[in-house]
Amino acid sequence: MNINVNQLSETISKKLNNERSKILEVGTVLTVADGVATVCGLEDVMFSEVVKFSSGALGQVQSIYYDSCSILILEDEIAVTEGDVVSRTHEILKVPVGKHLLGRVVDALGKPLDGDILDVDEKREIEVKAPGVMQRQSVHEPLQTGIKIIDALIPIGRGQRQLIIGDRQTGKTTVALDTILNQASINKSVPENERVYCIYVAIGQKESTIARLKQTLLEHDALQYTIIVSACAGDVAVKQFLAAYTGCTMGEYFRDNGMHGLIVYDDLSKHAIAYREISLLLRRPPGREAFPGDIFYIHSRLLERAAKMSRDRGSGSLTALPIVETQEKDISAYIPTNVISITDGQIFLDSSLFYQNIKPAISIGTSVSRVGSAAQRKAMKQVVGSLKLELAEFRELEAFMQFSSDLDQDTKNAIRKGQLLTTLLTQGASQPVDFVEQVMMFFATQNGFLDHVEVDEVKAIAKKMTIFLEAKHSDLLDRINTLGKIEEADSNQLKEILSGFFNIKQSNEEQKGL
Incomplete structure (x- = not known):
């Protein structure tokens, strides 16, 4: 009987390597504590690889040492016990x-x-x-x-x-x-x-x-x-x-x-x-x-x-x-x-x-x-202007509000403008305001239409203003929203519309006062 020694050696070597790789694919749980399992035997395991315990639970490799690795148990921690077999999946968590x-x-x-x-x-x-x-x-x-x-x-x-x-x-x-x-x-x-x-x-x-x-x-x-x-x-x-x-x-x-x-x-x-x-x-x-x-x-x-x-x-x-x-x-x-x-x-x-x-x-x-x-969007940039500076200035001046009788007129005006802006910018939970409504509010503020409005009433009047614009001039608002900016002609038209709105409102209030 003729035996090819080289071929026999190669076959035995392949079988040994296969057995060795199978051994390296599994490990044994040494200890389990606080959701962490210490496992030995997984010599070729990768960092962050997902492994599977014999109980069916999954774990993720987090630390690899010379003779063991630490695995975080992702689920069914109670089911994992000492002596359980752990097998590799060759996958990162998906x-x-x-x-x-x-x-x-x-x-x-x-x-x-x-x-x-x-x-x-x-x-x-x-x-x-x-x-x-x-x-x-x-x-x-x-x-x-x-x-x-x-x-x-x-x-x-x-x-x-x-x-x-x-x-x-x-x-x-x-x-x-x-x-x-x-x-x-x-x-x-x-x-x-x-x-x-x-x-x-x-x-x-x-x-x-x-x-x-x-x-x-x-x-x-x-x-x-x-x-x-x-x-x-x-x-x-x-x-x-x-x-x-x-x-x-x-x-x-x-x-x-x-x-x-x-x-x-x-x-x-x-x-x-x-x-x-x-x-x-x-x-x-x-x-x-x-x-x-x-x-x-x-x-x-x-x-x-x-x-x-x-x-x-x-x-x-x-x-x-x-x-x-x-x-x-x-x-x-x-x-x-x-x-x-x-x-x-x-x-x-x-x-x-x-x-x-x-x-x-x-x-x-x-x-x-x-x-x-x-x-x-450009429309928002056009109307916010120095808004942030005015608010920041107001927060600095708040400490002096208690001495209002001794303040000069410019400081009083800055404080009042800051109070008006602060009130206008307050907003309840779950009440988002759309882009065009915001632009109209800030446009009216920037052009002084809200300067003479009482601080307590500014939010209600600004809301009435936007309702009026949506009802009577929706085409103008749609154009601003589509373009994302306020053209000069649109700006002039808005000023004319708002002048009429606030003049009518002011005259109505004066009549009520009389």
Whole structure:
């Protein structure tokens, strides 16, 4: 019998390699504690790879050592016990994406929480590289929030990252929610390719809060344009950490397909705390305020994925509104300074303004948009003028209001104008104002038509003015809205119309007085 030694050796070697690779594909759970499993045997496992336990639970590799690895248990933590077999999947965590998610509430893994079955057409990895500079274009399209003070003074553009920051219970979520409601209102009257689809990521919120938010969206017919990703306070830290990346991946679907997305992270303070908990459980060395050294990278790799894509890539956009909570207005704390340096500006909500019932309680002095008027339509730029300067001057003069009898006339006029503007810019929750109505209000203010109106009555009269214009001169308003600017002829016509409106109103009031 002839035996080919080389062939026999090659066959045995192949079988041994196959057996070895099978051994390297599985491991054994050594310990389980606080949602972290220590596993040995997975010698070729990759960082962030999804693994499967023999109980059916899924885990994600977070730390790799010489003889073991640490795995975060994503679900069914109780079912995982010491001695369980763990197998590789060779995949990074993926979540479902697509329009079929609109109107749904899902968890950090993309699984439905509202009871209905979810049809999965496409899945994407939650960890991807942010678009490079050459894949983007500058932010130039406005994202109308419906909030007068923001659209006029701190404009947000499609593809921008604008931070909402402030103390607890100052209206941060309300600002983000009103922005979502305004997108839904606009979506009903624009072509499908101009619509903005919203993703609200709730991190560490109470389930009752998420239920109320869903109900608000439903009542305003906005849920059909919104995806809610929920990682509530009762969920494990890993789900609270992953929820932000899950929501971002869902938003990227719209961005990469030539559509427009808006994502709200509520909030990144709790997101950072969840990651700190994970890092400490993994025995990584703590740094400033006990946060791990890579916390800046955690947020930067998330927020850098918001972008306005180039024309070659469909001109889609993903706008990010991260929310960060401060303690006693301290914006110099670790997480706030990190996120401020990553974003393109911040909207700072001042608790002292909130307690004065000035809502939204936005501080003009500390709020800024680095995109600025590039994200505004020309009509808005034409009418806001020196509005921000006048408001900032008023906030400086507020301290002297108690000495009103000793002030000169110019200072009194500046204070009165500031009070009038502050009142005009106040706005109730869930009451977004459309673009044309805002432009008409600021046009009347800029041209002095509201100067002699009582401060307490200015909002009501401005509202009556816009109702009058919509009823009698809708063609003029439609032309301004279509052009996005006020032509000189339109400006002169508006002045003539408003002069008549306010003269009639003034004469009626004088007759009542007599």
